[in-house]
Amino acid sequence: MPLLVKICGLSTRETLDVALDGGADMVGFVFFSPSPRHISLETARELGSRAKGRAVKVALTVDADDATLENIVETLRPDILQLHGKETTARLRDIKQKFGLPLMKALPVETAADLAPLPGYAGVADRILFDARAPKDATRPGGLGAPFDWHLLENLDLALPYMVSGGLNADTVAEAVRVTRAGGVDVSSGVERTPGVKDPELIRAFIRAARATQRTTQELMVR
Numbered sequence: 001m002p003l004l005v006k007i008c009g010l011s012t013r014e015t016l017d018v019a020l021d022g023g024a025d026m027v028g029f030v031f032f033s034p035s036p037r038h039i040s041l042e043t044a045r046e047l048g049s050r051a052k053g054r055a056v057k058v059a060l061t062v063d064a065d066d067a068t069l070e071n072i073v074e075t076l077r078p079d080i081l082q083l084h085g086k087e088t089t090a091r092l093r094d095i096k097q098k099f100g101l102p103l104m105k106a107l108p109v110e111t112a113a114d115l116a117p118l119p120g121y122a123g124v125a126d127r128i129l130f131d132a133r134a135p136k137d138a139t140r141p142g143g144l145g146a147p148f149d150w151h152l153l154e155n156l157d158l159a160l161p162y163m164v165s166g167g168l169n170a171d172t173v174a175e176a177v178r179v180t181r182a183g184g185v186d187v188s189s190g191v192e193r194t195p196g197v198k199d200p201e202l203i204r205a206f207i208r209a210a211r212a213t214q215r216t217t218q219e220l221m222v223r
């Protein structure tokens with residue numbers, strides 16, 4: 001199964017086109033006003049139509065209510081909802097029932113104890129995004145450019161597809177995939193030179209580096 005590459009926090013036509021032209025499998029859009037990557041519903045409509053059919057569109061929210069989700073679904077037309085807050089399994093069931101979209105639940109990781117909620121989410125989410133737990137004083141629960149200890153996922157036995165994120169960049173993505181055996185990688189800060197401003201060359205470099213992990217694996221398999 002090819003590695004899924006997600007570029008998250010896209011907010012302009014130009015950088016969205018770079019991610020799409022570079023072959024990103026998933027493009028993420030942030031709907032969380034304290035984030036430097038937050039986009040308006042008007043921008044969501046424009047970027048959503050631009051990405052349609054070219055990559056999986058991911059709408060990222062944090063403990064959003066139904067009205068907020070309804071507006072995002074109506075404008076972005078997402079293919080998957082990424083829930084990056086404290087959403088319970090009951091809330092995931094509620095959202096899935098109301099919107100009928102696949103759900104990717106973000107799980108903050110700092111210690112092995114953080115994996116305890118996995119079985120519950122695995123029963124309702126469609127995929128899991130492992131992300132670094134944000135510091136207590138952080139203004140947002142993700143997109144902070146800091147990694148977690150990937151070895152915490154070394155012996156993971158999860159029936160669901162999962163992605164790894166948190167501080168990834170072109171130099172570290174191969175090791176993250178090797179250690180976690182994740183089926184997907186997700187990056188935001190690692191393709192920016194300043195918070196919220198995506199850099200075309202960093203996007204291209206990250207996608208190249210992520211794709212290179214696949215060639216290495218295939219080469220190993222044929223030996």
Ligand SMILES: O=C(O)c1ccccc1NCC(=O)[C@H](O)[C@H](O)COP(=O)(O)O
Binds near residue numbers: 008032141168188
């Ligand atoms: O990216 C944000 O600003 C953000 C804000 C609020 C909740 C989640 C957020 N990002 C979630 C993502 O999926 C990021 O891509 C992920 O946390 C990795 O971010 P980074 O460590 O910056 O690569």
